[in-house]
Amino acid sequence: MMPACTVPKVILYAKKNGVNPSGNSTNPSNWDFSSSFFFASTVITTIGYGNLSPSTVSGQVFCVFYAFCGIPLNLAFFKQLGKCFTIHLGRLEKGLVSVVPHKQAFEAVAASLFFIAGTFLFLVIPPLLFSYVEGWTYGEGFYFAFITLSTIGFGDYVVGTNPGKTYIYLYRSVAGIWIIFGLAWLALIFNMAASIMEHVLDQTYPSLRKQREAENMPSSEIEATSKI
Incomplete structure (x- = not known):
């Protein structure tokens, strides 16, 4: 008979490797495309929830090189995306400069609209989706969104990890894309x-x-x- 003290360790190990301790079924693989894409996004954005990590030596070595190259490239991507947003805002300014008499007033209005639109797109609407899919309250969904986009990444709330729920295949991939563009908006x-x-x-x-x-x-x- 297995000692009682080792039972929690066995359960945690089984859950980490995709086995559902509550029954005879198995959860989807931790390393399917959607989960892997989400993991890759949290690595290059330095969020690092900690709920998913490579367990083999080869995977850990690859993760080190991937992060070493991916983090600078991601920062360069944020920089270029910020320049792209700035260029489009500049073109919009030139097109509307004849309508708005004061340039500084237009810049203030444009910055306010950009901030408000981004807030709704990245901080207000996503928590509604997370609350609906994950069964969280809106406050918990907003907390997850803020902790994620601030790159704090406690890992106490992570999307797509509830073994009792069936998720859409690309759900975590979409969450990874939201993270990347949300961080770009926040940096701008x-x-x-x-x-x-x-x-x-x-x-x-x-x-x-x-x-x-x-x-x-x-x-x-x-x-x-x-x-x-």
Whole structure:
């Protein structure tokens, strides 16, 4: 007879490897395409829930190299996606500059609309879906969304891990795509907020702007300015 102290370990090991301890059936593989895509998304975004991880030496070695190459590439992707959003906002600004008399007013309205639309798309609507599919409350769904997009990733709430539910095949893949584009939107929001704060500081403290311009100015221009 198996000692009682080893029973929980056996149950945890069985569940980790896809065996349903409550019956004779088995759960879908932990490493099907949808789960693997979701895992890959959490690696390159540095979220790392911890509920799924490679258990073989070869898988761990590959994961190290994948993260080593994937994280910088993902940051570059975020940067390019932010530039793409900025370009489209600039084109929209040029198209509507004749309608809006003040450029700064248009920029404030555009930034507000971008923030509101992104908030609904990435932080308000997804928790509704997670609550419906996972059986969570809306607060738990919003908590999961915030912890995910902030890259904290506690792992106490993770989508697609309830053994008592049957999920759509691409459910976790769609969640992985939501993570990637949600992080890109959040990064752009942070960049816009930093630009706004910088502009406010420039208007409040002109000396700071002159100092920053002097620091960014090439040495040849600094010498020419000093001679003048």
